[in-house]
Amino acid sequence: MIIVSSCLAGVKxxxxxxxxxxxxxxxxVLSGRAIALCPEELGDLSTPRIPCEIVKKDNQLKVMTKDQVDCTAQFLLGAGxxxxxxxxxxxxQAILKANSPSCGYGMIYDGSFTGEKIKGNGLTAELLSKQGVEIKNETNMNFSILNYTQEND
Structure with a gap:
């Protein structure tokens, strides 16, 4: 089974x-080879919601809204x-949304809400990676994965 970001599967x-x-x-997802999950909704955040990015605050990484509300706990809950x-x-394997504070892997938005990116991982991507899950995103995934079968599990 492959985990995919729900938004990439068409979930609003x-x-x-x-x-x-x-x-x-x-x-x-429709063929049963993947499960669509949204860590932010699983972390009890609403849709729509104020945009969030990972920022360094008080010498710690936190997930903050554009309005400076700390949503780290919700992002950690969803990641878990x-x-x-x-x-x-x-x-x-997982195919996650590039640059997201939850799902970004390798590059994420820099916390300035200007579209600038820095090296780093979203909280969910980081946790999955530590569990040994291979992380891809919609920009670097290999579409031959569509030939993936249950025998590959």
């Missing part, structure tokens, strides 16, 4: 109430739930 769960549909990823599901389903 982004902060602005929209999605980031990638038809091939939606097909993975996704990691727990990954463990239960013995997931080895």
């Amino acid at each position: 769960c982004r902060y602005d109430g929209n999605d980031n549909l990638v038809p091939e990823i939606k097909e993975l 739930k996704v990691a727990q599901i990954a463990k239960i389903l013995d997931c080895k």
Whole structure:
């Protein structure tokens, strides 16, 4: 089973109430080869919601809204739930939304809300990676994954 960010499968769960549909990823879910999860909604955040980015505050990394409300606890809760599901389903791969404070892997927005990016991982991507899950995103995934079968588990 592959974990995918729900927004990439066409679920309108982004902060602005929209999605980031990638038809091939939606097909993975519809065919039963992937499970769509939104760590932010699993962390009890509403949709729509105020945009968040990871910032360094008081010498710690925190997830803050554009209005400077600390949402770190909700992001950690959602990340933990996704990691727990990954463990239960013995997931080895994930396709997550690039640059997100939850799902970004390798690059994330820099906390200035200007669209600038820095090296880093979102909280969910970081936790999954520590569990040994291979992380891809919609910009670097190999579409041959569509040939993935249950025998590959």
